Amino acid sequence: MxxxxxxxxxxxxxxxxxxxxxxxxxxxxxxxxxxxxxxxxxxxxxxxxxxxxxxxxxxxxxxxxxxxxxxxxxxxxxxxxxxxxxxxxxxxxxxxNSESSIAFSVASLSGSIGEVLVSIPRNGYGEVLVKVGAGNTNQIAASFDNEPIPSGSKVVVVEVREGVLYVSELNLEL
Known part of the structure; x- marks a missing residue:
């Protein structure tokens, strides 16, 4: 045995x-x-x-x-x-239950805070850096308010349409 x-x-x-x-x-x-x-x-x-x-x-x-x-x-x-x-x-x-994914949906970025990397003109496109999970993603962005947003500005993603983030400048003044 x-x-x-x-x-x-x-x-x-x-x-x-x-x-x-x-x-x-x-x-x-x-x-x-x-x-x-x-x-x-x-x-x-x-x-x-x-x-x-x-x-x-x-x-x-x-x-x-x-x-x-x-x-x-x-x-x-x-x-x-x-x-x-x-x-x-x-x-x-x-x-x-421990499987994790680094995938995200662009649509899920609404409400996220980001920083403008390439300035956004009044009626054009620029680029923003948005934190996603433990990393960051660069996305094409346009001004939600049709106002120019300079590089380095903090922005909030208002909505996502056709893969473009529409952002507004974030004013943190109290």
Whole structure:
């Protein structure tokens, strides 16, 4: 039985190494071919983690305890299930919600504060720098009030039409 435990342990470790090195490549190659097998809590990380924990626990108990074979198998299964549950709730579940995106919609810039980089003439276009998340974006801008806005001025985006930000100069005088 020690061979089975060792095989589970080594197989799990090899799976972890292969998934770290080739995981993205394999994911693209399969392109969702196995998505029909997906059940929320039966993620590969939890299944393989459980098998690896089963192998490790069984191997250690076989070597260093005086328990009988069936007790070791039962104990290994219980430890593996507990370990898989812990892996699911402490790693897999939080990671499902951790995806972030740096994408933004130009339409979502309404109400944003920016700075004029290229002065905006009365009936023309200039350029503004607007903070988006942790970064900045440069956008084409026109004057909402048909008033010229000099470079370096603080502006507020009043509306967005056809990909152009219509801005007004921001007066912070009290």
């Amino acid at each position: 020690e061979t089975v435990y060792l095989a589970c342990l080594i197989g799990g470790v090899l799976y972890a190494i292969v998934s770290v090195i080739f995981g993205d490549w394999l994911s693209q190659a399969l392109d969702g071919a196995l998505d029909f097998l997906s059940v929320d809590f039966l993620q590969p990380m939890t299944i393989v983690g459980g098998i690896t924990i089963f192998g490790g626990a069984g191997f250690l108990m076989e070597r260093y305890s005086s328990f009988a074979g069936p007790v070791i198998v039962l104990g290994s299964v219980l430890i593996a299930v507990a370990g898989a549950i812990i892996v699911y709730f402490l790693y897999v579940k939080p990671m499902e």
